[in-house]
Amino acid sequence: MKLSEVKNILNTVEAVNFKLEDGSMVPEHFHVTEVGVVSKHFIDCGGVVRKEHKANFQLWDANDFEHRLKPGKLANIIGLSEKVLGMEDLEIEVEYQSNTIGKYSLAFDGKDFVLVNMQTACLAKDACGIPGEKQKINLVQLPTANSCTPGGGCC
Template sequence: MSNSKMTWQAFKDQLQQYPEQILQFQYAADKLVAPSYHITEIKQAPITSVDCGGKVNAWTEIIVQLWEPEEEQTDRAMAVNKALKIVNLVESNIDLNPKATVKIEFGNSEFDTRQMYPNEFLLEGENLVINLQPDATQCKATDRGMTCGTPKTKTLEIPVAMEAGQSCTPGGGCC
């Protein structure tokens, strides 16, 4: 899978295909999460928002949090089947929405903590490398022909330069 938001079910399906592989996460070009990482939690976040056009939006995200200990504890990352055991433990306690969008949360001393999308799964020898793609801010109103709450076709009026002695007043059109 590539360049699209992955569902929780699709993410698990990918992992289940490669249970014996070593699970690696690439968070930037040629940068892997340290092999001694831990999956510290898996959280389900139902989100309700109102966009700038006044429309209510709702979706669910499942966030897998990775933590890199300060001291490297091992030189080999966990196998996929160990990660799946953690998933099973979580799912034995809470019902995770299979259609939720998956994000991986990670940061270290060189990389500010952020949530990223699993972009693609790459088989590299014994490793299953999940290439992460940063999230991006977007205007949801553009789906409805709006640009941040205003119609796309609206043109902005640019005020004519003021002559000496004129001042800008509220409602005067210059601000």
């Protein structure tokens, strides 16, 4: 999800709620402790230099049980980040504490923002010798020429 999509959603919702893919909710007294830009400059295993820029939200579950982040307040924080940091309309990555700091992409289910689990991946599969995904076909699609048939005497 891009930053512009979050801003549009914040204009339509009454509350800001986050939940994990398993349906468990981020406690409603969470804080957004950071909104920023994360830049990554790296070389993949195939030797290709890459750059990646993402908008970053950090969620923190404090013991401030009376805290509730309103949509307008988060929109103001995002606006300030755009102005001060020159933040562009980037894909959003969310950091949230689980066993360690977890990184999630962001979706919206019509009511709540959803922290979507992210996976690592090889960016240079061809250079690593990782085979491509095998094409799946139904057995009925296999050619029947030169194949055994019941009673054909080939077995």
